[in-house]
Amino acid sequence: MSACPLCASQRLEMVLHVARVPLQIGVALPSHQQALGAATGDVRLAQCRDCGLVVNDGFEAERIRYAPGYDVSLTHSPLYRAYLHQEALALVGEHGVRDRAVVELGCGDGYFLRLLCQLGGNSGDGYDPSLRAAHTEAVGEGRVRLHPQEFRPQPPPKAPGLVVARSILELLPDPAGFLRMINAMADPGRPGTLVYLEVPNADWLLGNRMAWNVHYEHRSYFTADTLRRACAAQGMRVLECAPCYMDGQYLRLVAVAGGAPTSALGPANPHTAQSARDFAGAYREQRSRWTARLSSWAGSGLRTVLWGAGGRGTSFLAAVDPGARLVDFTVDANPARHGAFLPVTGHRVCPPTDLRGVSCDMLVISNATYEREIVAAARDEGFEGETWTL
Incomplete structure (x- = not known):
């Protein structure tokens, strides 16, 4: 365990370990091959027992680089x-x-x-x-x-x-x-x-x-x-x-x-310490539940699309569909991501117009905040299937 970045205490209590997550959520790759080879890291969520800060103890600053092309903008909403x-x-x-x-x-x-x-x-x-x-x-x-x-x-x-x-x-x-x-x-x-x-x-x-x-x-x-x-x-x-x-x-x-x-x-x-411990159990439960749900849909021949290729969508797919076998493609309103591929999983990011004329059965919405906007936009593009929200 390293020291707390806020108070330098070494009394960190481990809460949750998640392996092989995308190193940066704001980077979509120009090719499928590059996306599959994107760098990963481990999240080791811990809480400082002295000042209370929750930290990722697996974080290595030298591996992170913010450069042109990094984009987590939400202003398209x-x-x-x-x-x-x-x-x-x-x-x-x-x-x-x-x-x-x-x-x-x-x-x-x-x-x-x-x-x-x-x-x-x-x-x-x-x-x-x-x-x-x-x-x-x-x-x-x-x-x-x-x-x-x-x-x-x-x-x-x-x-x-x-x-x-x-x-x-x-x-x-x-x-x-x-x-x-x-x-x-x-x-x-x-x-x-x-x-x-x-x-x-x-x-x-x-x-x-x-x-x-x-x-x-x-x-x-x-x-x-x-x-x-x-x-x-x-x-x-x-x-x-x-x-x-x-x-x-x-x-x-x-x-x-x-x-x-x-x-x-x-x-x-x-x-906060108790909330962090409860969160760890909820994370494992949600990952298991969504993996089973997506697997069931795919096994029944249903086609699933994820709307929202930002941070939540990228993290979700890396956790439940790392092999890109359960979700067919992703949709995002941010034009800067169109045509790119998500790190680790290689899911392609498409504009909303790609829903036109495509047979999709399930639409998973990555962020409930924008659910109303997304459902309306999807219906405008002719989507008639079921919608689910993370």
Whole structure:
């Protein structure tokens, strides 16, 4: 067992071991052969008995590389776009993020950064090594610059008014060091730099037994309690930290940076430890149940399609159909994935229009959040079979 990446404790309690999972869920391969040979790793889910953080103890940072082509974007969903608009409005309206310099770390395609600049007249710089190219684009009264690289801290001429990091903290080998860096981006002489963080909600994942939301590249799984204490320990004054998006799938945290680090995290919440142990049993049960179900359908000559080739779909197929014998192909609304193949299993990713004129009996939906959107889209393409949701 290694040390906790948040508090450095070596008191990690093993919860679940899953072998041969795809190394990165955001990478679809250009050929079937490359997909079958994609790198894998083992998830060894554990909980720190001192600070309470849930971690993947099998994580090896040197095996992970974020480069152009990596894509976990959800902005093709109207539901998700509405959520991002709501979050941007809250930062602009409730926290006064107007006419400020905004820095987003791990900005993806810059969608959220553009919203902040459009709605608040802000200027923005986004950093992400998975960007295909750097460009500057006029947006409303502000300007957005996207940089295809990791952010490298250096004394800026002026401290940013807002630092944003969405769906990145959980991926990092040193989350404490990352939070320390963000806190140091504030100007000590002019406090007031806001921080907006978003991470997957471990309480939601564990409590709802979301088996297919466990990924190798997720180093850490934060509860609201651990996220709040981690930020406070690095010197941030936390203004709010609460579940967000639908039924609480993510956590949003707003804080003021620039305070003195304390490095005092405090004790773990015992409720999280029990939830993690219960989750391990639920994972094994779901994998067994879905393998049997898909095998039964295939044995009866039924044709099955999976809609959703993102993280949940990729993890699900690697666990229950590694030989790609039970699910015929996958469908995804994200055009960046069309024509590619999923790592490890080699399932081909097709556009929704490929459902037209194809005889499909079962449609498995990988993410219940988008069930209504997906069912409507599938019916529009002529699908008349049964729908099942993970």
